[in-house]
Structures are given as C-alpha cells and as structure tokens.
Amino acid sequence: DAKTTQPNSMESNEEEPVHLPCNHSTISGTDYIHWYRQLPSQGPEYVIHGLTSNVNNRMASLAIAEDRKSSTLILHRATLRDAAVYYCILRSFTGANSKLTFGKGITLSVRP
Amino acid sequence: DSGVTQTPKHLITATGQRVTLRCSPRSGDLSVYWYQQSLDQGLQFLIQYYNGEERAKGNILERFSAQQFPDLHSELNLSSLELGDSALYFCASSTREWGSYEQYFGPGTRLTVT
Numbered sequence: 309d310a311k312t313t314q315p316n317s318m319e320s321n322e323e324e325p326v327h328l329p330c331n332h333s334t335i336s337g338t339d340y341i342h343w344y345r346q347l348p349s350q351g352p353e354y355v356i357h358g359l360t361s362n363v364n365n366r367m368a369s370l371a372i373a374e375d376r377k378s379s380t381l382i383l384h385r386a387t388l389r390d391a392a393v394y395y396c397i398l399r400s401f402t403g404a405n406s407k408l409t410f411g412k413g414i415t416l417s418v419r420p
Numbered sequence: 421d422s423g424v425t426q427t428p429k430h431l432i433t434a435t436g437q438r439v440t441l442r443c444s445p446r447s448g449d450l451s452v453y454w455y456q457q458s459l460d461q462g463l464q465f466l467i468q469y470y471n472g473e474e475r476a477k478g479n480i481l482e483r484f485s486a487q488q489f490p491d492l493h494s495e496l497n498l499s500s501l502e503l504g505d506s507a508l509y510f511c512a513s514s515t516r517e518w519g520s521y522e523q524y525f526g527p528g529t530r531l532t533v534t
Contacts, residue, residue: 351525
C-alpha cells in the first residue's frame with residue numbers, strides 16, 4: 309500500500325477553520341484519498357474521499373493537489389466535538405482490496 | 421450511531437482462555453471487516469468476509485479465526501489468549517465486496533487479558 313505522512317498533532321481554536329495536511333508522494337493513479345476520524349472512545353468514522361477533484365460534503369472539504377502528491381482536509385468551523393485523530397488513507401480499487409490501512413494519524417485538539 | 425453493533429462491550433479474561441466477539445453489520449451490508457487497535461500497533465486490519473466467504477486476510481494470528489453466518493452477522497474467535505491480545509476490536513461493514521467508499525465501524529469490544 310502507498311504510504312501517507314501526516315504531522316503528529318495540530319491545535320486549533322473553536323469556530324476557526326482547520327487545515328489538516330497529508331503527503332502521499334507515492335500515490336498511484338488508481339488510489340483514492342480517504343479521510344477517517346476517530347473520536348475518543350469510539351470507532352473510526354468516514355469523513356470524505358476523493359480522486360482528483362476537490363470534494364465537499366456536510367462534514368468537511370478535501371483539497372487535492374494537482375499532482376495528487378498531497379491533500380488537505382478542511383474543517384470550516386472547528387467545534388469541540390471535532391477533537392479527534394484524523395487518518396489520511398490511500399485506497400486502491402484495483403482488485404479485491406477493500407481494507408483500510410491506518411497510519412498514526414494526526415491528533416487534532418480544539419481550544420474553546 | 422453507525423448501525424453496526426458489537427457485543428460484548430467489555431471482556432475480561434485470563435491468559436490461555438478463548439473468547440468470541442460478535443458483530444452485526446448495518447442492514448443490507450454484505451461485507452464485514454475486523455480490525456484490532458492496540459497502543460503499540462495502532463489500528464490493524466485482521467480479516468474481511470463478504471456474504472459468508474472470506475475475502476481478505478491481514479495481520480491475523482493463527483490463534484484467531486472468524487466466520488460470517490447466513491444472517492450476515494460475524495464472529496471473531498480468539499483462543500489461547502496472551503497478554504498482548506489485550507486491545508480494542510472493531511468490526512466494520514460496507515455494502516459491496518470491494519470498491520465501497522465507506523466502511524461503517526461499530527463501537528468496539530475492549531478485551532483485557534489478565
């Protein structure tokens with residue numbers, strides 16, 4: 309599986325935007341970029357995914373670099389409930405490969 | 421609430437014992453995945469079933485086995501337990517065999533081996 313690199317941690321203030329970076333320089337053409345998050349004492353939760361174009365949903369936005377070697381998860385207005393570990397994961401759809409390979413993720417702290 | 425249920429929530433047992441963890445996927449989901457989360461190894465994929473058949477294997481020990489039943493619920497059996505098996509075990513489900521964008525995770529079973 310292609311690897312992703314994320315900072316260990318990040319802090320933000322409540323109600324401010326948060327940009328969580330992810331580097332994936334060895335990404336292949338069939339790799340989708342997925343983001344999951346894990347709130348304290350809960351199972352991981354799907355956030356967003358994309359291939360080449362920027363994506364928006366009710367939870368977040370995903371900005372993908374033109375060369376696809378990096379991406380940024382954007383939380384438009386952080387809330388205390390957004391404090392979690394955020395995982396950036398590459399997932400190929402060539403063949404039967406559905407597993408999620410989690411790295412260490414980035415721990416987001418939100419200050420009131 | 422993801423719609424995935426796992427029982428029990430907590431399990432405490434002794435070394436050498438055997439336990440069974442149970443997972444009920446979201447209604448309509450045919451794929452079930454098992455993951456283990458420990459402090460030193462992080463979240464690791466163990467095994468996937470689709471409609472009753474094993475589809476993919478990850479870092480699953482030989483002492484561990486799983487199955488998916490005709491009603492689509494799944495069980496993860498852990499035997500000859502060791503202290504190092506203490507971890508959170510998550511089950512996830514998705515609609516398709518592969519290519520599904522989202523996996524829905526249950527709340528986990530916390531296993532403590534003493």
